[in-house]
Amino acid sequence: MRVDVFTIFPSIVNNFCSESLLGKCRESGLLDLRNHDLREHTNDVHRTVDDSPFGGGAGMVMRAEPIFASVEAAQPPRPLFLLSPGGRRFDQAFAHELAATHEGPSGGFSLLCGRYEGIDHRVREHLVDGEISIGDVVLSGGEVAACLIIEAVTRLLPGAMGNAQSPVTESFGSTNLLEEPHFTRPADFRGWEVPDVLRGGNHAQVERWRLAQALHRTISQRPDLIEARNGLSNDELALLEEFPAIPYP
Ligand code: SAH
Numbered sequence: 001m002r003v004d005v006f007t008i009f010p011s012i013v014n015n016f017c018s019e020s021l022l023g024k025c026r027e028s029g030l031l032d033l034r035n036h037d038l039r040e041h042t043n044d045v046h047r048t049v050d051d052s053p054f055g056g057g058a059g060m061v062m063r064a065e066p067i068f069a070s071v072e073a074a075q076p077p078r079p080l081f082l083l084s085p086g087g088r089r090f091d092q093a094f095a096h097e098l099a100a101t102h103e104g105p106s107g108g109f110s111l112l113c114g115r116y117e118g119i120d121h122r123v124r125e126h127l128v129d130g131e132i133s134i135g136d137v138v139l140s141g142g143e144v145a146a147c148l149i150i151e152a153v154t155r156l157l158p159g160a161m162g163n164a165q166s167p168v169t170e171s172f173g174s175t176n177l178l179e180e181p182h183f184t185r186p187a188d189f190r191g192w193e194v195p196d197v198l199r200g201g202n203h204a205q206v207e208r209w210r211l212a213q214a215l216h217r218t219i220s221q222r223p224d225l226i227e228a229r230n231g232l233s234n235d236e237l238a239l240l241e242e243f244p245a246i247p248y249p
Helices: 010-016 020-028 064-074 092-103 121-126 143-154 203-221 223-228 234-242
Strands: 002-007 032-037 080-089 108-112 130-133
Touching: 002 010, 002 064, 002 143, 010 032, 010 143, 020 032, 020 143, 032 064, 064 108, 064 121, 080 121, 092 108, 092 143, 108 143, 130 143, 203 223, 203 234
Parallel strands: 002 032, 002 108, 080 108, 080 130
Antiparallel strands: none
């Protein structure tokens, strides 16, 4: 999958995306990440990418020319998204949609990072295909949002993760529940013991316990997810009775 990022801080994105799983995916060729420095498409000695807003007011606005020039030179994979607090909210379903672009005609997608007060509106109107927000919060630039999106999407690519089941069973996976709690050795840590069922070796029982705990946790921490799947089935209600919730803070 090719991902092009347009930014005035290419090193932020490049450095973050060189470590751990992302670094490995770039080495293996699964992720072809290309960071473009918008300043390379300026033609004054100060390499200016911003200017003051028409109509006055606080802050600076990113100029349209370097952004258009950089995108036109790179011919990046489409869709090209502007990162913006007003965009469509990024979530796991959106991550799956973006991962699927690797099978599309351009084999990926692209991200444009804003800075300052934002960008000249003509970029929004005439250059990008959509806008993505990572949540109702305001960052100083789109780079951290780009890193977050690239990480969430790349791990969904076939072959990115060792265990092919991971994206299915984890939170917001196919069941749309939060994940059940995990434990590892020691079985007794400071007197806090691992639930017996996980040590009993009965795999069917372990799976039932896990589903019950995923349901309990989702009911207590994210009741909106339960509502979105139209409540609980009779089988699920029976499971909750059979296995009580383990404590949460
Ligand atoms: N003045 C703008 C905020 C600009 S913040 C406003 O009020 O909406 C500067 C840049 O940071 C934005 O252009 C965008 O690229 C990025 N950014 C800030 N918050 C973001 C968010 N929640 N999601 C994605 N990008 C964001």
